[in-house]
Amino acid sequence: MNDLQWRDRFVTELRMMEVAGSRVGDELKIVQDHLAESGETAEEAFGDPAEYVSNLGYIRTDGNWTSLAVIALTAYLLTSLVTDGVVASVQGKDVLIGGGDIIAAAMAAVAACVILVVATRSRRPWLLPAGLCIATIIGSIVVQSAWNPTMLTVDGPIALVIATALLVFLIAVLVNHAGGNRITDPVTGEDMMDRKYPRR
C-alpha cells in the first residue's frame, strides 16, 4: 500500500466513525508531519490505517440527528408549500394546512433520523431506508386522506414567499453542513483532499 492509498483508507476509516472534517484534517496533518520528518512510509510508521484509527479512541456516533431532522422537515414543508402555493395562486385560493399535513411532516423527519441510523450501522444500508421511504410516502398519503382538519390558512403568494425563505434556510444549512465536513489543514485552512494540496 503506497502513502496515497494509506491516506485514503485512513480518511475513510475516520469518516466511517463520523469524525468531523476538522478533526480528520488534524489527524492527517500529524501523519504527514511525522512522515516528512522520519522519511518512513505511512504503513511503516503507523501500520494498518483501520487499526491506527481504532487506537486513536474515537467513538462511533450515529451522525447529527438534529440537523438531519431539520433538513428533512424543511425540505418537506418547502415541497408542500411550493406545490400547494402554485396551485392556490393560479386558482386564486388559499393554501390550507391541515393536521394530517403536520403529522406527515413529522413522519418525514422521524423517517430521516431512522434512515440515518440504519445507513450508518447496517451492512446493507439501502434496503431498510428504501422500504422506509416508501412506507413514509404511503403513510403520509393515508394520514392526509383520513384526517386532515384545517389548522392554518395561508394566501397562495404568501405560501410561495414562505417557501422561498425555507429554500434559503435549507441552502444555508446544507452549505454549513458541507463546510463542516471539509477536511482542512489545521494550519493553513486549505482543503487537504484538493488535488492542488501539496503531497508531502
Added chain:
Amino acid sequence: METITWPSDWLRGTLSYAVLGSLRFGPMHGYAISTALEGAGLGKVKGGTLYPLLTRLAQGGLVSSTWEPGSAGPGRKVFAITSAGQLHAEQAEELWRSFASLISAAIAGPARTDISYPQNSRSELAI
C-alpha cells in the same frame, strides 16, 4: 549507545511516563519525542504507538497541544506538558524509583535485604 530491545510489555506499561519525562525538557513535536525516546535508549517508538498515547495524555489533561506553522515544511503539532502532567511525572518518578528498587530486590531473591517500602506506595498513577 548499544541498542537493547526491551520487552514490549515493559514499554507498554511505562511509555506514557517516558513521554511525559521527555516533555519535561520542553515542548516538542511528535517526531522529536520519538527521537528523544530512541536517544534515551528506549528503542524506536512508531508513530502508530506514539500519537494515540499523546491523545490519551491530552484527554487526561497531562499534555496540551498547539499547531505551529512551519518555516519551510508543513506545520507541526507541538506537545507540552501541563502543570497536572508535571505533577503526575514527579509523583511517578518517585514512586517508580521505589518500585524499581522493590522489583530489583524481588528478582535478586535472598541476596538482597535492604528492601524498604515507600510511604506513598498506595498512590494511583493510572493514565
